[in-house]
Amino acid sequence: MPDASATVLVIDDDASLRASVARLLRSVGLNVHAFATISDFLAADLPDGPICLVLDVRFPGQSGLELQRELAASGRQLPIIFMTGHGDIPMSVQAMKSGAIEFLTKPFRDQDLLDAIQLGLARDRARLENDTVLAALREGFRSLSPREREIVILVARGRLSKQIASEIGIAEATVKVHRSRAMRKMNVRSLPELGRMVALLELMADKPQRP
Amino acid sequence: MASYPPNGVDPNSNDRALPEAAQRVSLREWLRPTMSVAPRYASALISVAVALVLAQTLVSYGLPQRFGAFALAAIAATFWYGGTQPGIFAALMAWLVHGYLVEPQADAESRVLSGLVFPAFALVLILVMRARGEFVEVVGTTVERKPCEEALQESEAKARRLVDANIIGIFIWHIEGRIIEANDAFLRMVDYDREDLVSGRIHWTELTPPEWRSRDERRWLPELKATGRLQPFEKEYFRKDGSRVPVLIGAASFENGGNQGVVFVLDLTKRKRAEQALRESEAKFRDYAETASDWFWEIDPHHEFTLLTENAFGSDASSRIGTACWDHALDVETEPEKWRLVRATLDSRKPFRDFVYCCAGRDGAPMFVKASGKPVFDANGAFRGYRGTGTDVTAIVRAQEEHERLRELESQLAHMNRMSVMGELCALLAHEIAQPIATTRNNVRAAMNFLDRNPPDLDEVRDALACLLDDADRAGKIIEGLRRQIKKAPPRKDQFDLNDAIKEVIGLARPTIIKNGVAVHTRLMEGALFVEGDRVQVQQVALNLILNAIQAMSAVEAGERDLVISTERSQPDAVLVSVRDSGPGIDPKDVERVFETFYSTKSDGTGMGLSISRSIVAAHGGRLWADLDTDRGAVFRLTLPGSAEASSDSLTESGCNA
Numbered sequence: 106m107p108d109a110s111a112t113v114l115v116i117d118d119d120a121s122l123r124a125s126v127a128r129l130l131r132s133v134g135l136n137v138h139a140f141a142t143i144s145d146f147l148a149a150d151l152p153d154g155p156i157c158l159v160l161d162v163r164f165p166g167q168s169g170l171e172l173q174r175e176l177a178a179s180g181r182q183l184p185i186i187f188m189t190g191h192g193d194i195p196m197s198v199q200a201m202k203s204g205a206i207e208f209l210t211k212p213f214r215d216q217d218l219l220d221a222i223q224l225g226l227a228r229d230r231a232r233l234e235n236d237t238v239l240a241a242l243r244e245g246f247r248s249l250s251p252r253e254r255e256i257v258i259l260v261a262r263g264r265l266s267k268q269i270a271s272e273i274g275i276a277e278a279t280v281k282v283h284r285s286r287a288m289r290k291m292n293v294r295s296l297p298e299l300g301r302m303v304a305l306l307e308l309m310a311d312k313p314q315r316p
Numbered sequence: 317m318a319s320y321p322p323n324g325v326d327p328n329s330n331d332r333a334l335p336e337a338a339q340r341v342s343l344r345e346w347l348r349p350t351m352s353v354a355p356r357y358a359s360a361l362i363s364v365a366v367a368l369v370l371a372q373t374l375v376s377y378g379l380p381q382r383f384g385a386f387a388l389a390a391i392a393a394t395f396w397y398g399g400t401q402p403g404i405f406a407a408l409m410a411w412l413v414h415g416y417l418v419e420p421q422a423d424a425e426s427r428v429l430s431g432l433v434f435p436a437f438a439l440v441l442i443l444v445m446r447a448r449g450e451f452v453e454v455v456g457t458t459v460e461r462k463p464c465e466e467a468l469q470e471s472e473a474k475a476r477r478l479v480d481a482n483i484i485g486i487f488i489w490h491i492e493g494r495i496i497e498a499n500d501a502f503l504r505m506v507d508y509d510r511e512d513l514v515s516g517r518i519h520w521t522e523l524t525p526p527e528w529r530s531r532d533e534r535r536w537l538p539e540l541k542a543t544g545r546l547q548p549f550e551k552e553y554f555r556k557d558g559s560r561v562p563v564l565i566g567a568a569s570f571e572n573g574g575n576q577g578v579v580f581v582l583d584l585t586k587r588k589r590a591e592q593a594l595r596e597s598e599a600k601f602r603d604y605a606e607t608a609s610d611w612f613w614e615i616d617p618h619h620e621f622t623l624l625t626e627n628a629f630g631s632d633a634s635s636r637i638g639t640a641c642w643d644h645a646l647d648v649e650t651e652p653e654k655w656r657l658v659r660a661t662l663d664s665r666k667p668f669r670d671f672v673y674c675c676a677g678r679d680g681a682p683m684f685v686k687a688s689g690k691p692v693f694d695a696n697g698a699f700r701g702y703r704g705t706g707t708d709v710t711a712i713v714r715a716q717e718e719h720e721r722l723r724e725l726e727s728q729l730a731h732m733n734r735m736s737v738m739g740e741l742c743a744l745l746a747h748e749i750a751q752p753i754a755t756t757r758n759n760v761r762a763a764m765n766f767l768d769r770n771p772p773d774l775d776e777v778r779d780a781l782a783c784l785l786d787d788a789d790r791a792g793k794i795i796e797g798l799r800r801q802i803k804k805a806p807p808r809k810d811q812f813d814l815n816d817a818i819k820e821v822i823g824l825a826r827p828t829i830i831k832n833g834v835a836v837h838t839r840l841m842e843g844a845l846f847v848e849g850d851r852v853q854v855q856q857v858a859l860n861l862i863l864n865a866i867q868a869m870s871a872v873e874a875g876e877r878d879l880v881i882s883t884e885r886s887q888p889d890a891v892l893v894s895v896r897d898s899g900p901g902i903d904p905k906d907v908e909r910v911f912e913t914f915y916s917t918k919s920d921g922t923g924m925g926l927s928i929s930r931s932i933v934a935a936h937g938g939r940l941w942a943d944l945d946t947d948r949g950a951v952f953r954l955t956l957p958g959s960a961e962a963s964s965d966s967l968t969e970s971g972c973n974a
Contacts, residue, residue: 121786122751125758128780132765132773163747188754190747211747212754215761 110154111226112136116146116169117161117188122211126159129215135222143172155233157206157225159218162189162196170196173203182232184225188213242302245291253287256280260296261303356398360406363390368413383418384430388437395441407438485581489567491537493521496576505563505583507556520579523553525560536567540577544569550584562588614692614703615640619662622701629685630708631678644675646682665691665699672709684713725820752791759783812851813844814891814956815883821858822881825866832866833874839882847891847956849936854956857929857940861895861952864925868899868950878949890938891958896951907942 113135117123120141127137140146143160162169169187176183187200187208197208206228207221249257259269266284270277293299367390371383387410395403411431419427479486485502487495495518503509512518524532528551540546548566555561562584569577611628615621619640624633629644642648648655654673661668667690677683689704763780766773822829822836829836847854862879869877878898886892902910911926926940933940938956 119751119755121783121790122755122758125755125762125780125783125787128762128776128783129758129765132762132776190750211750212757215757 109136111157111230112138112152112154113157113159113222113226114146114151115139115159116141116143117159118142119161126218129218130222133219143169146172155226155229156183157222157229158183158185159222160185160187162187162200162208170200170203173200173205177203184228186218186221186225239305242291242306246303246306248290249287250283253283253290256283257287257291257299257303260284261300263300356402357405359398360394360402361409363394364406364409364413366390367410368417371418381418383414384433387414387434391434391437392441395438395445400442400445403441404435404438407434410434485563485583486578487520487581488576488578489520491575493519495520502581505555505561505581506553512556525552525554528552540567540569544571544574544577553581561585610705610707612703613687613689613706614701615689616701617699619701623703628706629675629677630683641673641675641687645673646676647674662702667691672713677708677710682710683708684710722820722823725824749791749794752787752794756784756787756791759787809848810851811846811848812854814847814854814893814958815840815843815845817851817855818858818881818883818893821855821862825859825862828863828866829879832870832877834866834869834877834879837878837880839880839884841883841885845883845885845891845958847936847958849956850932853932854936857932857954858893858895860925860929861954864952865895865897865899865950869897871900872898885958886955889958890955892953892955894951894953896949898949901948902942902944902950904944907944910942911940 113130115123115126115130115137116139117126118141123139123141127139130137136152138149138152140149160169160172169185173185176185182204184206185200185204186206187197188211189196189208190211200208206225207217209217209221246254246257255273256269259272264272266277266280270280273280288294288299291299291302293302364387367383367386370386371381374380374382391403391406391410394406398406411434414431414434415427419430479499482499482501482504485499485505487498487502490496494516495513498513498518500510503513506518506523508518521529531551536546536549546565546567548564550562550564552560552562564582564584565579567577567579569575611625611633612623613621613625613628614623621637621639621641624636626633629636636644642655645655651673658668658671658673667688669688670686671688672684672686674682674684685706686709687704687706689702691702692700694700759780763777763784766776766780818840819838822838862881865879866877869879876898878896880894880896882894882896884892884894911930930940933954933956936956938954940952940954943951943953
């Protein structure tokens with residue numbers, strides 16, 4: 106299970122709890138970064154690799170739930186595990202609805218925390234992988250010439266080479282040349298795969314891009 | 317007593333004859349009315365009869381007949397003591413008696429002629445008296461007549477001095493109303509001057525106010541006519557300016573049935589004024605005494621009551637005479653020190669003030685009395701006892717007790733407040749204590765994990781164990797703090813009257829009720845409504861519901877803030893309390909959430925109140941919930957298990973508008 110690149114970020118204003126959680130996570134071989142306040146966390150650079158956030162719901166100043174909302178609004182989908190001193194059901198419901206991994210009531214079983222962290226890290230790892238694939242796709246798409254992009258999009262929409270040729274006013278053979286070159290550039294082997302990639306890219310294009 | 321002045325003398329002139337009697341008799345005697353008419357005529361008859369009997373007695377002893385001499389004596393005596401008319405009457409009687417009883421055998425002519433001597437004698441007597449200028453009408457028994465001119469003048473001068481001395485007002489009246497003569501004292505009294513008098517402008521009839529006139533005519537004038545005198549009585553006269561002067565007058569006519577007489581007049585203005593002042597001050601003191609609850613008391617040297625005003629001790633003041641105050645006191649045994657001090661004060665004969673004690677009052681009910689007193693010494697300095705005042709201060713003492721009780725209740729509620737704050741604190745503490753436990757778990761698990769490593773990471777294990785120690789200490793401190801907070805006894809199980817408890821809570825909330833302009837209506841079940849539990853906790857719940865209701869109604873218009881608090885027996889063994897407000901009510905979806913911890917619709921609410929209230933009610937075996945089925949506002953209801961002895965089910969309704 107240890108994943109050298111995975112990091113758990115612990116935010117809690119209670120020093121001893123923070124330290125104990127950090128120690129527990131270290132004892133199972135996880136990298137841990139601990140923060141006393143949310144602003145400390147926001148000021149820090151996020152490490153590479155999968156990340157999971159463990160934080161207390163109640164904070165003086167800014168609550169965990171608010172942080173969750175802010176992160177979601179900025180498009181950074183961090184997996185979050187909440188800890189709380191009170192069994193506050195409405196609050197936990199809200200947290201879970203907003204996409205929290207788990208809502209743990211103190212004192213919690215360490216295994217529950219570790220399980221939740223594994224889930225969170227797995228989710229973040231998947232997200233990271235997804236991000237990598239998309240980045241590669243985007244790179245490939247960016248390397249296409251304008252004509253190739255035009256043809257790739259039309260192919261992805263299910264047009265035949267003949268239709269494309271008549272639509273943009275070039276020879277069918279030329280269309281096929283452009284298409285095969287574009288597929289090579291994007292490292293796509295079949296036409297259906299090309300269509301899926303383009304669909305992913307278009308989906309991505311609607312969303313704000315993380316720098 | 318002489319009749320005075322003689323007829324025919326002008327009363328206005330200064331040369332009126334005055335009786336010598338005046339020099340010896342008082343004015344009052346001088347004016348005492350003379351004998352009435354009938355006795356005088358009776359005396360005439362009797363004297364003639366006596367003469368007859370004496371004459372017949374002489375004859376029966378063989379002595380010569382002497383009726384004529386006796387009769388002449390009888391006639392003279394009658395003239396002297398009875399007056400002219402009775403004298404003439406006696407002469408006529410003697411004539412008849414002589415003619416028909418003494419000499420019945422003689423012929424008619426001689427009888428009449430020999431009897432003529434009596435009328436002739438009477439005529440002579442009349443002429444003699446006339447010649448002396450003295451017409452004796454009625455003669456008093458004590459009067460000595462000094463017919464000499466010198467004495468007459470002397471007495472006249474004295475009488476004149478009396479009149480002119482103006483010590484009292486004197487006037488001479490005519491029955492028709494004219495005042496013939498008056499002295500300056502009288503004129504001053506009625507503010508007239510002598511010119512008015514001389515010109516005949518003063519009439520006693522006009523001086524007399526109408527209401528007195530009728531009395532004069534109905535009562536005094538007939539009496540004056542009948543007896544010739546009037547006992548002094550009070551009436552009023554008009555002054556010249558129309559104001560009234562109260563007077564005491566006495567009157568006598570100069571002759572029986574006469575048309576003139578003398579009146580003396582005493583000005584009563586000063587006396588009336590003094591009487592009025594006295595009456596007012598008496599009334600004032602009576603009012604003081606009646607309105608004041610204070611009473612007066614006196615005790616003798618043996619400390620026994622010798623005097624108590626009627627209002628003393630509320631009742632039965634007289635039955636306490638002869639007893640000491642401690643005989644009735646109810647707190648001698650409970651407060652021996654107080655009584656010891658009082659006894660010491662009394663024994664040392666010092667004054668004391670505001671000594672409050674409890675004694676048996678009306679029907680033996682306890683009554684608080686505040687007494688003050690000072691010692692009394694007689695002229696020789698001997699101790700005579702004490703005297704002072706007492707007051708019923710039961711109401712004040714009771715009010716103070718009530719005040720104390722409310723204060724105590726207030727402190728209890730303050731404690732309750734602390735309790736509710738503590739409820740919040742408990743939540744925080746739960747949070748706090750969860751922290752070290754969680755930390756402990758983490759550290760233990762971490763230590764175990766580090767030990768399981770190959771090789772074990774002992775540094776980490778040591779760190780973890782050190783932290784465990786800290787966690788344990790921290791938890792201990794939290795527990796200690798908690799223990800410090802909760803020092804009060806566990807919930808009590810008492811029987812108490814729920815109505816009473818709720819009334820107290822309303823009293824406590826009154827400042828808030830008034831401040832918010834809330835009209836409170838209570839519909840409490842009549843009689844005591846006993847429930848079992850912790851009175852203070854239940855009051856805390858009631859207070860919480862009432863304060864919530866008041867706060868909820870701050871959203872509505874001031875005139876529409878109605879708070880209805882009712883109690884009823886919902887089941888044979890359960891009591892239902894409802895607190896209904898006219899506020900905006902509760903959103904149906906929030907009707908259960910309001911009881912959740914930390915849930916609050918108020919910006920400054922802790923979200924603990926209803927949650928704690930519900931747990932208190934639950935701990936009493938009851939239920940607390942909010943109802944929606946009302947026209948407006950919210951109604952919170954709670955049930956409590958009531959004790960078996962149910963009171964009557966009728967409602968007492970009362971309303972108060974704050």
